[in-house]
Amino acid sequence: MKAKSNSSLNRAAKVKNDEFYTQLVDIEEELKHYKEQFRGKIVYCNCDDPFESNFFKYFAANFRALGLKKLITTSYTKSPIAGGQLPLFEVEGLKPSGKEPFKIEINEVPDSNGDGSINLDDVRFLLRHDKNIATPLQGTGDFRSDECVGFLKEADIICTNPPFSLFGDYIAQLMEFDKKFLIIGNKNSITYKDVFKHIKANRLWLGYRNINSDMWLLVPEGEKYEKIVDGKKLKHIMACWYTNLDTSKRHEEFVMYKKYTAEEYPKYDNYDAINVDVVADIPMDYDGVMGVPITFLDKYNPNQFELLGSNRDRDQDPAGIYGRSSILNGKEKFKRLFIKKRKSKK
Numbered sequence: 553m554k555a556k557s558n559s560s561l562n563r564a565a566k567v568k569n570d571e572f573y574t575q576l577v578d579i580e581e582e583l584k585h586y587k588e589q590f591r592g593k594i595v596y597c598n599c600d601d602p603f604e605s606n607f608f609k610y611f612a613a614n615f616r617a618l619g620l621k622k623l624i625t626t627s628y629t630k631s632p633i634a635g636g637q638l639p640l641f642e643v644e645g646l647k648p649s650g651k652e653p654f655k656i657e658i659n660e661v662p663d664s665n666g667d668g669s670i671n672l673d674d675v676r677f678l679l680r681h682d683k684n685i686a687t688p689l690q691g692t693g694d695f696r697s698d699e700c701v702g703f704l705k706e707a708d709i710i711c712t713n714p715p716f717s718l719f720g721d722y723i724a725q726l727m728e729f730d731k732k733f734l735i736i737g738n739k740n741s742i743t744y745k746d747v748f749k750h751i752k753a754n755r756l757w758l759g760y761r762n763i764n765s766d767m768w769l770l771v772p773e774g775e776k777y778e779k780i781v782d783g784k785k786l787k788h789i790m791a792c793w794y795t796n797l798d799t800s801k802r803h804e805e806f807v808m809y810k811k812y813t814a815e816e817y818p819k820y821d822n823y824d825a826i827n828v829d830v831v832a833d834i835p836m837d838y839d840g841v842m843g844v845p846i847t848f849l850d851k852y853n854p855n856q857f858e859l860l861g862s863n864r865d866r867d868q869d870p871a872g873i874y875g876r877s878s879i880l881n882g883k884e885k886f887k888r889l890f891i892k893k894r895k896s897k898k
Contacts, residue, residue, distance in 0.1 A: 572713065572769035572770060572771055572772070572787065572789060573604070573605070573606065573713070573769060573770035573771075573772075574606055574607065574713045574736060574767070574769060574770070575606065575767075575768065575769065575770060575784075575786075576606040576609060576610060578761075578767055579606055579607060579610045580610065581761070582734070582759055582760055582761055582793050583610065583711075583734070585759075585760045585799065585800075586734065586797055587617075587618060589709075589732075589797050589798070590618045590619070590620060590709060591618065591619035591620075592619055592620075592621050593620060593621055593708035593709050594620075594621050594622040594623075594624065594706060594707045594708045594709070595611055595620055595622070595623050595624070595707065595708070595709050595710075595711055596624045596625075596626075596703055596704060596706070596707035596709070596710050596711075597611070597623075597624070597625040597626070597710075597711055597712045598624075598625075598626050598695045598700055598703065598704060598710060598712055598714075599628065599695055599712040599713060599714045599715065600625050600626070600627060600712055600713075601627035601628075601654070602625035602626070602627060602654055602655070602656035602686070603627075603654070605625065605627075607625070607711060607712055607713070608623075608625045608656065609672065611623045611625075611711070612658060612661065612672070612675040613670065613671055613672050613675060614670075615658060615660075615661040615670065615675075616661060616670045617670070621659075621708075622657065622658065622659050623656075623657070623658040624655065624656070624657050624658075624703050624706070624707060625655065625656045625657075626653065626654070626655045626689060626693050626695075626700055626703065627653050627654055627689075627693050628653060628692060628693040628694055628695075652688055652689075653688065653689040653691070653692055653693030654686055654687070654688055654689060654693075655686070655687055655688075655689050655693075655703075656679070656685060656686045657685065657687075658675075658678070658685060661674050661675055661678060662674065662678065664677035664678070665677075695714065695722065695725070696721065696725065701725075701729075704725070704729055704731065705729060707731065708731075708732060709731070709732045709733065709734065709797070710726060710731050710732070710733040710734075710735065711733065711734045711735065712735055712736075713735065713736040713769075714735060714736075714737070716737065716738045716741070719737050719738065719741050719744070719747065720741075720744055720746040720747060722735070723746060723747055723750065723756070723794075724746060727750060727755065732796055732797055733794075733795060733796060733797075734759065734793060734794075734795040734797055735793070735794050735795070736767070736791050736792070736793060736794070737791065737792065737794050738789070738790055738791055739763065739766075739790045739791065739792050739846070740790065741794075742846050742849065742862075742887075743846065743862045743863075743887050743889075747794075748862055751849070751859065752859050752860075752861070754854050755796060756794060756795075756796055757794075757795065757796070757799070757802055757849070757852065758792055758793060758794065758795070758849050758850060758852075759792070759793025759794065759795050759799065760793070760799060760801055761792060761793050762850060763792050763846075763847050763849065763850040764847060764850070766788055766789060766790050766791065767788075767789050767791040767792075768781075768786040768787065768788055768789070769786065769787055769789045769791065770784055770785065770786060771785050771786065771787045775787070802852065802853060802854065803853060803855070804851075804853060805853060805856060806834075806851045806852075806853055806856055806857075808834050808835065808836035809836060810833050810834070810835050810836065811835060811836065811837050812826075812835035812837050812838040817835060817838070817842075818880060818881070820843060820878050820879055820880050820885075821879040821880060821881070821882065822876060822877075822878070822879045823841070823843065823876075823878060823890075824840070824841060825840065825841035825842060825843050825890055826838065826840065826841075826842050826843070827842075827843050827878070827880050827885060827888075828842050828843065828844045828845075829845070830845075831844055831845060831847055831848045831850075831851055834848075838893075839892070839893055840892065841860060841890055841891070841892050842890070842891055842892065843863070843878055843885065843888040843889070843890055844888065844889055844890075844891055845886075845887070845888065845889070846862075846887050846888075846889055848889055848891065849889070855894065856893065856894060857891045857892065857893055857894060858891065858892045858893075858894055859889065859890075859891055860890040860891060860892060861889075861890045862887065862888065862889050862890065863876060863877055863878040863885075863887065863888045863890070
């Protein structure tokens, strides 16, 4: 990926703040499904202040349990989050002002107290006694900088919560370097042209967390929040997990039980496709094109259904059929994906 100019690197600072910290419970709940896929891998968290990130906390504390080869974490100097949360680690001399971009690189977490288990006390001991573990970055720590791209090339799996406003750029970089990933993004990103094309091509899908289950993320100091839990300020975010790591979920057969009737499933005014308002109501006996909510991706099995397009971006298919608004009885329907059942193999 070509190096960006300084103005491009600082673009995130000019948009409405969209950087939030992920709660540890949400990371633990999702990543428990992928443990074997992390074994022997180099993991890179490239949008995380290593002194405050729960992604770093999770991978460092579970370094041995996951069988990681290496963990790399880098922070961004312009991030409004940096230095704004309670640090996970107090390490004298490493982070004097809380705004310097840092890299932490761990190849092993030794059992410092000999109790037979690895925990954050062992990670804290490692940071305090090995000056080569945590080092300042030369640049800003922006994930698109040459320095961070170098770490990206070395890594096997990328796992983080990138800025939502740069999600398209972030996905493009992962695809360019053919990286495995497990990341958090806004649900609205599903229909973005630069994201949907990868979902359609079966290069990107959703994680295990139910798409209807939004996340409560930690907000930066000074930002609006909706509730406080255990002293932590939280905001409700329409977010979900995106990945290209294999999941058992995407191989499950979606069971259909309803039968098609023209009255219950009317056709769009401008599409030769029927409208289905509820994913569970997809008819079992209709073989044509159907418009379904984006929550369908939570049940999407690429061997059972063909994903044709969405109604939010033009230029999604060679024929130019999809991308227009979906009109039903003169009224526009909200975001829709267009699908078709695959013929069953006998």
